[in-house]
Amino acid sequence: MNRTEKEEVIGQLHEKMAKAKAAILAEPRGLDVATVTELRRKCREAKVEYRIVKNTLAIRAAKGTSVESLSDKFVGPTALIMSYDDVVAPAKVIADFAKDRQNFAIRTGVVEGKVVDAKGIEALAKMPGLPELRQQIASMVAQPATMLARLLNTPGQQLARVLGARKEQLEKAG
Missing domain, CATH: 3.30.70.1730 (Ribosomal protein L10, N-terminal RNA-binding domain)
Structure with missing residues (x-):
């Protein structure tokens, strides 16, 4: 060289x-x-x-x-x-x-x-490396949004169950 x-x-x-x-x-x-x-x-x-x-x-x-x-x-x-x-x-x-x-x-x-x-x-x-840290942060950020969606969806599901149960009662009675 x-x-x-x-x-x-x-x-x-x-x-x-x-x-x-x-x-x-x-x-x-x-x-x-x-x-x-x-x-x-x-x-x-x-x-x-x-x-x-x-x-x-x-x-x-x-x-x-x-x-x-x-x-x-x-x-x-x-x-x-x-x-x-x-x-x-x-x-x-x-x-x-x-x-x-x-x-x-x-x-x-x-x-x-x-x-x-x-x-x-x-x-x-x-x-943890940079990709792992990014993944952990993304999941931490996404977790509250997922929980919020579940909470907002829960009253609708409960109402549907109540209405379904009432319909079954009316069908049996009627």
Whole structure:
């Protein structure tokens, strides 16, 4: 890689790191191509970027971003996982992937500008993500409307039952 290519990579990485709401560093060791392909697919589905980075370039790209606080953790094989919308999504994907693999370790991360260790990322993974929170809010908003509709409908149903019972009484009597 020549100097201009390196500068271009640094510029692109810097731009992405500056936009990222969450960035996680992991250590992938000895993963086969099929396993990495599966991880990349899961990341794409969750709208998360997974990238193997060259440490020296990543350290230079991190300057002036929230990821700069992780500069000392860019050692050995390094995977950078970034999310630009949902801070929980990358933690969920990576924690799920790492739980049954000894050769993939979560190092640390930065979430909304705060440094989080591996245990913090695992705890973050247990929280509901943005889609789940939206769904919970929507159901909470819809619940009172549903109850109101039932309440408004109840007197009409009761009146219909009373009239039906009265009709049956008249038919039996008459």
